[in-house]
Amino acid sequence: MNIPLKVDAVVADPNSGAQIVILKDEQNLELLPIWVGMGEGNAIRFALEGITSPRPLTHDLLKDFLNHLKIPLEKILIHSISGTTYYASLHLIQTRPAATTAAQPDEAVAENKPGDLSEEPEELTVDARPSDAIALALRMGVPIYVTEDVLRKKGAENLDAWLEKLKPKDFGPYDV
Amino acid sequence: MLVQMKVRGLMFDPYNNAYIIILRGEENTDVLPIWVGRPEANAISLALEGIFTPRPMTHDLIKSVLDTADAKIISIVVTELKENTYLSKIHLTYQDSEFTIDSRPSDAIALALRADVPIFVAEEAIKKPSSEELDRWLENLRPEDFGKYDT
Numbered sequence: 407m408n409i410p411l412k413v414d415a416v417v418a419d420p421n422s423g424a425q426i427v428i429l430k431d432e433q434n435l436e437l438l439p440i441w442v443g444m445g446e447g448n449a450i451r452f453a454l455e456g457i458t459s460p461r462p463l464t465h466d467l468l469k470d471f472l473n474h475l476k477i478p479l480e481k482i483l484i485h486s487i488s489g490t491t492y493y494a495s496l497h498l499i500q501t502r503p504a505a506t507t508a509a510q511p512d513e514a515v516a517e518n519k520p521g522d523l524s525e526e527p528e529e530l531t532v533d534a535r536p537s538d539a540i541a542l543a544l545r546m547g548v549p550i551y552v553t554e555d556v557l558r559k560k561g562a563e564n565l566d567a568w569l570e571k572l573k574p575k576d577f578g579p580y581d582v
Numbered sequence: 583m584l585v586q587m588k589v590r591g592l593m594f595d596p597y598n599n600a601y602i603i604i605l606r607g608e609e610n611t612d613v614l615p616i617w618v619g620r621p622e623a624n625a626i627s628l629a630l631e632g633i634f635t636p637r638p639m640t641h642d643l644i645k646s647v648l649d650t651a652d653a654k655i656i657s658i659v660v661t662e663l664k665e666n667t668y669l670s671k672i673h674l675t676y677q678d679s680e681f682t683i684d685s686r687p688s689d690a691i692a693l694a695l696r697a698d699v700p701i702f703v704a705e706e707a708i709k710k711p712s713s714e715e716l717d718r719w720l721e722n723l724r725p726e727d728f729g730k731y732d733t
Binding site for chain 2: 444445446449461462464465467468470471472474475477491496498500502503530531532533534535538
């Protein structure tokens with residue numbers, strides 16, 4: 407089963423200089439932190455805070471492509487984790503005129519059937535980094551899903567990765 | 583009129599803390615420097631050097647979306663210089679129709695290199711070097727900055 411998540415915040419990781427996207431479910435029971443690069447973190451923060459840049463950024467360009475070509479984004483799904491890397495996918499809906507799916511119908515046939523505009527919506531899946539997928543989902547207002555499997559696995563694996571990054575001095579300030 | 587250009591170099595501009603993409607025409611007469619940000623320079627540099635990243639970067643994702651949908655980029659055109667900002671357009675075909683999409687030159691060039699399509703520059707976008715910025719930049723040039731991507 408897939409669980410819908412919302413982007414709660416983008417925070418800076420003082421250890422690595424990277425940014426962490428915090429995803430939460432609606433009941434605030436599940437929390438999924440994903441480490442992303444600086445540029446990707448900014449792209450997500452801009453969308454989250456509704457900041458518009460004077461020039462379209464790269465994710466805005468991708469949105470423009472999808473809008474112009476009329477290929478709607480249905481949802482994004484964070485579907486697996488390997489080591490410390492999360493994998494996501496874009497789920498797009500492509501509508502192709504039925505005629506073009508047939509093997510090169512000759513023009514006469516196409517002209518004879520002007521009413522034959524039956525369309526076949528088809529789901530396209532494209533592999534993406536979660537950061538790009540989330541940046542796009544926020545811009546297009548589509549839901550972000552995560553598989554239960556990822557939520558189950560993230561606990562252990564992600565915590566290990568995080569613990570490895572810790573340095574002794576990170577503990578200091580909180581000593582009493 | 584359009585002039586076909588190639589990316590001939592990519593360098594750091596310490597004065598503006600930005601990167602400069604050097605486009606040059608086939609006859610080596612016209613040179614167009616375009617200032618871009620660091621992530622965009624990085625995206626272009628990965629494509630120029632043919633570096634494969636384990637996960638798709640943002641421009642790879644755009645290319646992969648277009649490939650999956652069977653849309654093809656035909657060319658990109660740097661169309662004009664407006665208030666010190668270059669504007670460009672990406673031309674593509676999809677389901678027997680042509681589309682034109684506005685873009686920053688950096689994104690357009692990053693995509694052109696990945697899709698292996700020609701980069702055109704409108705003549706009116708090629709300004710004679712006059713700005714202070716360009717002078718400073720020229721002073722900064724070293725011979726080895728040129729030619730790296732010449733074939």
